[in-house]
Amino acid sequence: MDKNVNKSIKPVTHSNTGLFYKIFKLFTEIRPGEEAVTFLLMLNIFLIFTAYYIIKPVREALILAGKGVEFKSYLSAVMVVLLIFVVKAYSAISSRVSRQKLISWVTIFFISNLVIFYVFSLLGIGLGTMGIIFFVWIGIFNLMVPAQFWGFANDIFTPEAGKRLLPIVAFGATFGAFSGSTIARWLVTSLGVYQMMLFSAGILVLCIFLSLIVHRIDLKKNPFRASGAEPAAVTNEHEKEKPLDKTGGFKLIFKKRYLLYIALFVLFLNFVNTNGEYMLGDIASLWANNTVNAGTAAGLSLDQMIGKFYAEFFQVVNFLTLFIQLVLVSRIFKWFGVRIAVLILPIIALGGYSLIGIGATLAIIKWTKILENSTDYSLMNTTRHALFLVTTREEKYKAKAAVATFFHRAGDILSALIVYLGIHHLAFNLEKFGLFNVALVAVMLVFGFIIMREHKRITAKNSIANP
Numbered sequence: 001m002d003k004n005v006n007k008s009i010k011p012v013t014h015s016n017t018g019l020f021y022k023i024f025k026l027f028t029e030i031r032p033g034e035e036a037v038t039f040l041l042m043l044n045i046f047l048i049f050t051a052y053y054i055i056k057p058v059r060e061a062l063i064l065a066g067k068g069v070e071f072k073s074y075l076s077a078v079m080v081v082l083l084i085f086v087v088k089a090y091s092a093i094s095s096r097v098s099r100q101k102l103i104s105w106v107t108i109f110f111i112s113n114l115v116i117f118y119v120f121s122l123l124g125i126g127l128g129t130m131g132i133i134f135f136v137w138i139g140i141f142n143l144m145v146p147a148q149f150w151g152f153a154n155d156i157f158t159p160e161a162g163k164r165l166l167p168i169v170a171f172g173a174t175f176g177a178f179s180g181s182t183i184a185r186w187l188v189t190s191l192g193v194y195q196m197m198l199f200s201a202g203i204l205v206l207c208i209f210l211s212l213i214v215h216r217i218d219l220k221k222n223p224f225r226a227s228g229a230e231p232a233a234v235t236n237e238h239e240k241e242k243p244l245d246k247t248g249g250f251k252l253i254f255k256k257r258y259l260l261y262i263a264l265f266v267l268f269l270n271f272v273n274t275n276g277e278y279m280l281g282d283i284a285s286l287w288a289n290n291t292v293n294a295g296t297a298a299g300l301s302l303d304q305m306i307g308k309f310y311a312e313f314f315q316v317v318n319f320l321t322l323f324i325q326l327v328l329v330s331r332i333f334k335w336f337g338v339r340i341a342v343l344i345l346p347i348i349a350l351g352g353y354s355l356i357g358i359g360a361t362l363a364i365i366k367w368t369k370i371l372e373n374s375t376d377y378s379l380m381n382t383t384r385h386a387l388f389l390v391t392t393r394e395e396k397y398k399a400k401a402a403v404a405t406f407f408h409r410a411g412d413i414l415s416a417l418i419v420y421l422g423i424h425h426l427a428f429n430l431e432k433f434g435l436f437n438v439a440l441v442a443v444m445l446v447f448g449f450i451i452m453r454e455h456k457r458i459t460a461k462n463s464i465a466n467p
Helices: 003-008 019-025 035-066 069-094 099-122 127-156 159-190 195-221 237-241 249-255 257-293 302-335 337-358 362-390 393-424 430-465
Strands: none
Touching: 019 035, 035 127, 035 159, 035 195, 069 099, 069 127, 069 249, 069 393, 099 127, 099 195, 127 159, 127 195, 127 362, 127 393, 159 195, 159 302, 159 362, 249 257, 249 393, 257 302, 257 337, 257 362, 257 393, 257 430, 302 337, 302 362, 337 362, 337 430, 362 393, 362 430, 393 430
């Protein structure tokens, strides 16, 4: 390390650090000067998820009122096909404009879409048509915009800083989901379904300004690279302003083993999770029906019993997610590292679905899904983002977008296919679905171990390139 650089760094005492530093210090290792950007990034993803969860009930209202629940599964296939073209278009745009223009233009595009949907409602577009278009649109929005943000965050942090601070930033997403769903309950009665779209659009405008502030701080003096703690692959501000190269997201994934294994890992992760959602829904519906027929539902109807079950289920999942994200994730990263964190959710899923394979009771399936979902939304979600800290800028934006959209949704399609075959052709009961998931988790674990090996290799290679 350059001795002159070390001399230029003045030690910062604890006394002249701010409130956010002291708060973040309670949950992770943060260094003086890093708290401002960390807070801005956390606030940015908080607002993105708040905006999404405000309009998520709008999606359900439009599609269920217009087309019904069965139609939703067909639209998942449509989304997967469209995402191929969306990822290709995103890769093409990112090769032509700078980082900040890319983030701003993509966000403005989705903001304008929300305004257009509102105008459609004023023009009297039917619920059926509106429900289909909005369902597909939001399925793309809720994957593309967060994926773009995490690419941006990975571009700001060094691998060492990201390992320490991504868990805190990711807490913003977790809390945003909780806050957005709470706000939506208030808005749906006071504003109405379509007005909620404009409310979310206004929040997304704030996200553009926040990303612009972080972008300018990064160009002027990135606190994570200015500390001298770790050199960065890209430190020249002119490099940050250049468009990415012309290689597409899918091509990057199939060109590099590390990225391909992450993509397949995410695919199997969502495949397993969606299968579990079907199993939970099936046994919860059976339980509610039996309770109503037995006259022990305290006067509640079938749909009220199902709603009560899921309300309690989501309450526990959300509480555990917040706890794991705030208290455990940063400590797991610090004590065990990102590579070990990759294996924790598959091990939990392996144990849970093995128990289901032995005997699929409501309690076993419910708690398997509670542990799986809360770990997925917290630790696994943060780990997936952290795996891209060691990649190139093109891979952070383009490949990550492809993984978080196409490969994620492909898991939904495979799940829908196996559920259809299992019910109509293979005579699967819930125990057999559980055992099938055990086999899928075993494959996922293999990919996890390979990812660990590749991550170690790339980290060592980057260390040699930037001694």
